[in-house]
Amino acid sequence: LKLTQGFSASRREPAKKQLLLALEKQVMVSAQLRQQIMSLPDVISPGTRGVENVTDTVVKTVWLFAKTHALDVLRGLDSATNNVFAFYPLDAVFRIENEAGVTRARQHALSMSGRLGFRTVRQTKVATATSELARNIQMYAGRGEIKLHTIAQKAGLVIEASDRGPGIADVNAILSGSIQSKTGLGLGLRGVKSIANHFTIDSALGAGTRVSAVFYQD
């Protein structure tokens, strides 16, 4: 009975205190970060002021100190705080059928790559690749989906775009630049291929299109 009481009492500690305790066991916490964490409100909900800044700084600090173990540490922080913050890069699927879906996928790609320790320029590239692939789905297939997932062992991020639209007649011609796009600059797929660490595309007329692009930190 006593044990149960003790457990529930510590569970009622504000999330910011749980965070600080768990974080200090893993990394050096600067006075500034401690101050930033402790000035959060006791009750945190999505969109609470200051949470995004704290999350970013915590993630950066963890990558700086924990390096190859960073993702394990972030996962540990999430469980220590009952997932009040979202430190670990969460996999997600986005239905793409309008501009809002494109924006959500892009936004999540940005936040995921940040949590994976990607620097700002690389984060922007991942977000751009996501929106290029999403926009292609919307524009040429009408609807489809974007899956974003983490390769934990190598701190990588995979974008998987798939649709059951009309497919592409000559993928090779598009990737080599020998076909002129009628609708855009025609840099979308070639651009994504050039910035990704791995790129595969599977498409055939009438069979839909599936693109996979993998990104690592640099």
Ligand SMILES: Nc1ncnc2c1ncn2[C@@H]1O[C@H](COP(=O)(O)OP(=O)(O)OP(=O)(O)O)[C@@H](O)[C@H]1O
């Ligand atoms: N998901 C898709 N389904 C069917 N066709 C597609 C799909 N994605 C691309 N395509 C075809 O491949 C061509 C090249 O796509 P890409 O994204 O490289 O350039 P674009 O969309 O034409 O121009 P940009 O992306 O620069 O605005 C498109 O014009 C379109 O014909």
Ligand SMILES: [Mg+2]
């Ligand atoms: Mg395009």
